[in-house]
Amino acid sequence: MSILIRKEKPEDYAATEKVVEMAFKHAGYSDQKEHFLVNRLRTSDAFIPELSLVAVNKDADIVGHTMVTRIQIENDASTTESLALAPVSVLPEYQYTGIGSTLIRAAIEKARELGYGSIIVLGHKDYYPKFGFERASRWNIKAPFEVPDEVFLALELVEGALKRTHGIVRYSPAFF
Template sequence: MTTLRLRPEDPADEEPVARVLAAAFARPDVATPPEVELVEDLRRSDAWIPELAMVAEYGGEVVGYALLTRVQVRTDGGAWPALALGPVAVAPHRQRIGHGAAAVQAALDAATELGERLVVVLGDPGYYRRFGFGRADRLGLTSPWSGLGEPWQALVLPPSTSDEPPPPTGEVVFPPPWSKV
C-alpha cells in the first residue's frame, strides 16, 4: 500500500519541488510562475530554514510542498523572529485529497518543535482556518498585505514553556525575495 511520506526537503528535491510549484501555480500568461523563483531565491537567503521546507511524497514522487521561512516582527523594542508560510503547492493530479494539508501541518509541527511562536500567511481564510490561523490584524500584526483584510492571517504556536511571553505585535517585515511576488 502506498502511503504519504512527509519530510524536510533535501537538495535532490529542488527540481521536483519546482515542477510541483510550476504545475500548481500555472497561468497561461506566464512561462514560469513567480512562486518557483520565490522558492529558489528563499533557498539562497538568510530566511531559509531547511527543517521547515516540507515535501509530501507519494509513491516516490514529490506531490506537495509547504514552506516556512524567517520573517521579522518590528516593534518599538526591536525585531523579533517569526515565520511566513508559503508557498504551499500540490501537484494538480493529487489535489483535494489532503496532501497539502498534511504538508502544512507537518511544517507547523516542525516549527513548534523548534520553539517557533508565530506564523503568518496570506491565503484563503477558509483553508487556513483549519490549522488555527485567524486575522493577523487582531493580533496587532501589519504588513504590505494588511489592507487585504481576512486573507492576511497569523497563527500563534504553542509555547515550549509556561512562562514564555506572548508573541510580539508590530510590522511583519518579509525578506527581499518576497518583493517579487
C-alpha cells in the same frame, strides 16, 4: 493514498520547483512565479532547511511541497522573530486529496518542535483557520502591503507567543 512527508533534500530542488510551477500554473491569484520564489528563498538567510517539506507518493515522486521561512514583526520599540508559511504547492492531479493539509500540519508541528513561537500566512480566509490561524490584526500585526484583513493570518505555536507582539511583518528581500 499513501503519502510520505519528509524534509526536502538538495537533490529534490529541481523536482520541487517543477511541482510548485505546475501547482500555480493556472491559479488566477498567482503571478505563476512561485517556483522562482522557492529558489530565491533557499539561498536567503530566511531559509530553514528543516521547514522545507515535500510530499512523496508511493512511487517516490514529489507531489507536494511547502516552505516555512524566517520573518520579523517590527515596531518602533522591538523586533520579534516569526515565520512565514508560503508557498503550499500540490500537483494539480493530487489537489483536493488532503496533501496540502498534511504538509501544513507537518510544517506547523516541526516549527513547534524547533521552538518557534508563531507563523504568519497570507492565505484563504476559509482554509487556514482550520489549522488554528486567526486574523493577524487580533495582535495588531499588519502586512507591509495592502491586503484584506481576513486573509492576513497568524498562528501562535506557543500560547501567548504574540501577546506582546505588534507591528509590521518584514519579509526577506527574497520574497520580492
